[in-house]
Amino acid sequence: MLALQILIDGFAISALYALGAVGFTLIFGVSGVLNLAHGGLMLIAAVAAWYTAGELHAGQYIGAITGLAFGVLAAFLTYFVVVRPIQRSRAIPRDETEIFVLTGTLLWGIMIQEAVAYFFSDNPLTVPALISGVANIDGVRVPFNEILVAVISWLSIGLLWILVNRTRAGKALLACAINPRGLTLLGFELGRIYLLVWLIYGLLVAAAGVLLATFLGTSSGNTGALTASAFSIVVLGGLGSVSGSLIAAYVVGYMETLTAYLVSPQIRTIPSLLLLVLVLYVRPQGLLGRR
Amino acid sequence: MSKPNPSQQNARYAALAAVLGLAAFAAAPLAQAAEPIRIAVIAENSAIGGIAITNAAKLAADEINAKGGVDGRMIEIIDYDDHNSATDAVRAFQRAASQDHAIAVISSYMSEVALALEPWAARLHMPFITPGAASNEITRRIHEDYEHNKYTFHGYLTSTELAQTVCNFSHDVLVTKLHMKSTVVMSEDAAWTKPLDNEYLACLPKAGLTVLDHIRFSPDTTDFTPLFNQIEAKHPDVITAGISHVGVQPTVQWASQQVPIPMSGISSQATTDTFWRDTNGAAQGVILEENAAPNIAVTAKTIPFAQAYIKRYGVTPGYAGYSAADDVNIIAEAVKRAKSTDPDKLVAALEQTDYIGTMGRIQFYGRNEPFTHGLRYGPGYVTGVVVQWQDGKQVAIWPADIATGELKFPSFIKLPEQHAGK
Missing domain, CATH: 3.40.50.2300 (Response regulator)
Known part of the structure; x- marks a missing residue:
C-alpha cells in the first residue's frame, strides 16, 4: 500500500514539476533566457487565482482563469520590462547579455516576492480544489484534485508537444532554438517568435502556479525554492531539452517522494540535489543536453 | 509696491527671527512637559501574526492617550519591520535605543528573534517584552543571570x-x-x-x-x-x-x-x-x-479589545495581538509607578505588575522562580483557552x-x- 501511495503521489508531484520546468527550458532553448523570476511568475498566477477565488468570491474556476491571464501578463511584463531592454542595450557587451538577463530576472523575481509579501502578507495561499473529494485507489486515499493536477499537467505538456511538432509556428520555435540566424535568413521575424514563446511560457508557468496553489498551496517565501526546483530539474535534464526536463522532473519527483516516505520528509530534497551535483561533475550538459 | 532696501529687509528678518525665537522659548517648557513616552515595536509586518503586534500596540497606545496618557505624557509607538530576520530585529533594537530614544521595546512572536534581542536588552539596558515568543530559553537566561538579563520580560506563556x-x-x-x-x-x-x-x-x-x-x-x-x-x-x-x-x-x-x-x-x-x-x-x-479569542470573555477586557481591533483593522487580532496590547498597558503602568523612564527603575516597576489584561491577570514570576519574568500561569492568572473552528x-x-x-x-x-x- 505504501508502494502504491509513493507511486501515485510521486506521479502527481512529478507531473507538476514537469509542467513548471518545461516552460523554463523552452524559454531558454528558444530565446536563451534563463528566467530566474520563474517562481515569481508562478506566484503571481497563484495570487491572482487565490484573490479572485477567495477574496472576490468568484469561485475556483474563474479564479483559475484569472490566474492564467495574470500569469501571461506577468510573463509579457517580464519580457518587455526586464529581458528585452537588456538584450537590446548597447551599453551591455554582447557576450555578457545572458549574465545581465540572469541578474535582471533574479532581481525582478525578488521584487515580485517582496511586493506580494507587502500587499498580501507572506501567509501561504491556497485556492480551493478544482474538484473536491477523494478517490479510494486500492486502499490509498487520493484527492480527486491531485489526479486532476496530474491530468492537466500532462494535457498541457501534450498540447505543447502538438504545437511544437505539428504546427508551422511550433516548427519555427524549434528552428529558432537550433539556429535563429538561419531562421531570419528564411524570412521569419524573430521578434514575433519571441512573443509567441513568451506567450506559451506564460501559459505554462501560470498553469503550474495555479495548480500548485490548488494542490499544496504556495507563499511568497516559497518563490526562491520554486525557481531553484525548476532550475535544477532543467539543468539535470539538459538546458533547453524539453524531453530531458520531463525525464528529470520524474527523477527528481520520485527521488523526493521516496526519500520523504522511506527516510524522512526532513531531508526530502537532499538526494536529488546530490544527484544534480554528481551530474554536473560527470555529465555537465545534463541527461539529454546538447551543450 | 516698492522693493524694500537691504537694510529694511535685514530689519524684517531680525524681527521675524526674534518673534520665532520668542515663540520657541515660550513653547519649550510646554514641549518638555508633553515629551512622549516612546515604545518601540519590532515585528514582521508581512506576517499576519507579526502585524498584529504592531497594530495592537498602536490601538492600546491610542486608548491610553485618549484617556490623557501617562501623567499627561502621550505614548508614541515607533514601529519597525524586522522581515522575520533576527539581524534586522537587532538593528532596529539598536536604533530604537540610540536614535529614537525608546524607553522600552515590544518585539516578535519568533523565539529565534526574541533570543537574539535578549542580549541586546542586557547590553543596552533596554526593557524588552516579547508578546509572542514561547521558548523556555528566554526565561531560563533571566533566571540564571538575573543581574545581566533582568531587562527582558516574557509577555507570553512559555512552551x-x-x-x-x-x-x-x-x-x-x-x-x-x-x-x-x-x-x-x-x-x-x-x-x-x-x-x-x-x-x-x-x-x-x-x-x-x-x-x-x-x-x-x-x-x-x-x-x-x-x-x-x-x-x-x-x-x-x-x-x-x-x-x-x-x-x-x-x-x-x-x-x-x-x-x-x-x-x-x-x-x-x-x-x-x-x-x-x-x-x-x-x-x-x-x-x-x-491565550484569548475574540468572542470569549477571558476577562472583561478581551471582547472590547477584540472588537475595537476588528473595527479598526478589519480582522481579528492574531494571538500576539492580545499580549502586545497588554504589554503596552503594562509598560504605561510601570512608568506611572516608577515615575521615571530610567531602565532599572522601570524594570523594578514592571516586576510589580499586577494588571488585568485581555488574556488574564498578569504578574511576572520573581527572580527565584524558574520562569523568571515569565507570566504567572494557572487558574486566576493566565491559563490559555482551547477553541475549535466551527x-x-x-x-x-x-x-x-x-x-x-x-x-x-x-x-x-x-x-x-x-x-x-x-
Whole structure:
C-alpha cells in the first residue's frame, strides 16, 4: 500500500514539476533566457487565482482563469520590462547579455516576492480544489484534485508537444532554438517568435502556479525554492531539452517522494540535489543536453 | 509696491527671527512637559501574526492617550519591520535605543528573534517584552543571570506551559469525554517546540494519551502527505500539533486528503479569522490553544479589545495581538509607578505588575522562580483557552467555565467510538 501511495503521489508531484520546468527550458532553448523570476511568475498566477477565488468570491474556476491571464501578463511584463531592454542595450557587451538577463530576472523575481509579501502578507495561499473529494485507489486515499493536477499537467505538456511538432509556428520555435540566424535568413521575424514563446511560457508557468496553489498551496517565501526546483530539474535534464526536463522532473519527483516516505520528509530534497551535483561533475550538459 | 532696501529687509528678518525665537522659548517648557513616552515595536509586518503586534500596540497606545496618557505624557509607538530576520530585529533594537530614544521595546512572536534581542536588552539596558515568543530559553537566561538579563520580560506563556494547557484540555475533554487513548505528536522544528515537545511527551501520557510517535518536520515543508501517511499508519486517536511557522498548508492538506484523525494542540496561524479564509474553510474541526479569542470573555477586557481591533483593522487580532496590547498597558503602568523612564527603575516597576489584561491577570514570576519574568500561569492568572473552528467561528471548548460549545468534527473524522464500531 505504501508502494502504491509513493507511486501515485510521486506521479502527481512529478507531473507538476514537469509542467513548471518545461516552460523554463523552452524559454531558454528558444530565446536563451534563463528566467530566474520563474517562481515569481508562478506566484503571481497563484495570487491572482487565490484573490479572485477567495477574496472576490468568484469561485475556483474563474479564479483559475484569472490566474492564467495574470500569469501571461506577468510573463509579457517580464519580457518587455526586464529581458528585452537588456538584450537590446548597447551599453551591455554582447557576450555578457545572458549574465545581465540572469541578474535582471533574479532581481525582478525578488521584487515580485517582496511586493506580494507587502500587499498580501507572506501567509501561504491556497485556492480551493478544482474538484473536491477523494478517490479510494486500492486502499490509498487520493484527492480527486491531485489526479486532476496530474491530468492537466500532462494535457498541457501534450498540447505543447502538438504545437511544437505539428504546427508551422511550433516548427519555427524549434528552428529558432537550433539556429535563429538561419531562421531570419528564411524570412521569419524573430521578434514575433519571441512573443509567441513568451506567450506559451506564460501559459505554462501560470498553469503550474495555479495548480500548485490548488494542490499544496504556495507563499511568497516559497518563490526562491520554486525557481531553484525548476532550475535544477532543467539543468539535470539538459538546458533547453524539453524531453530531458520531463525525464528529470520524474527523477527528481520520485527521488523526493521516496526519500520523504522511506527516510524522512526532513531531508526530502537532499538526494536529488546530490544527484544534480554528481551530474554536473560527470555529465555537465545534463541527461539529454546538447551543450 | 516698492522693493524694500537691504537694510529694511535685514530689519524684517531680525524681527521675524526674534518673534520665532520668542515663540520657541515660550513653547519649550510646554514641549518638555508633553515629551512622549516612546515604545518601540519590532515585528514582521508581512506576517499576519507579526502585524498584529504592531497594530495592537498602536490601538492600546491610542486608548491610553485618549484617556490623557501617562501623567499627561502621550505614548508614541515607533514601529519597525524586522522581515522575520533576527539581524534586522537587532538593528532596529539598536536604533530604537540610540536614535529614537525608546524607553522600552515590544518585539516578535519568533523565539529565534526574541533570543537574539535578549542580549541586546542586557547590553543596552533596554526593557524588552516579547508578546509572542514561547521558548523556555528566554526565561531560563533571566533566571540564571538575573543581574545581566533582568531587562527582558516574557509577555507570553512559555512552551512548557502551552503544552501543559494542551495536556489539561486533552485530559478533560479528549480522554474523559471522547474516550481517546492515543496520540501522535507532530511539531515543526523550531526553538519554541523543543521544550514544547519535551512537555508534551511528559504530560500527554499523564493526561491519558499514549504517545505512539513523535514527528518533527522542517518548517519549509510544503507537502505534508508523507507526514500524514506516517501518522495514520500508527492509528492514533488524535494528532497533537505544535505548529506556528506553518499552518495553512498542513490544515488544507489534512482536509483535502481527508485524514480521519482530529487535529489538536497549538496552531498559531489558526488564531486569526483570516485563517478560515486562507484555508477556504479547511480549518473546520481544528482544535487549538490560544491565550484569548475574540468572542470569549477571558476577562472583561478581551471582547472590547477584540472588537475595537476588528473595527479598526478589519480582522481579528492574531494571538500576539492580545499580549502586545497588554504589554503596552503594562509598560504605561510601570512608568506611572516608577515615575521615571530610567531602565532599572522601570524594570523594578514592571516586576510589580499586577494588571488585568485581555488574556488574564498578569504578574511576572520573581527572580527565584524558574520562569523568571515569565507570566504567572494557572487558574486566576493566565491559563490559555482551547477553541475549535466551527463554521467560520472559533467556539470556546475549554476551560469549562468559559466554554460556549461542544466539539464537532467534519464527516471524514473517525472518533474512537466509530473505530470500535467498525
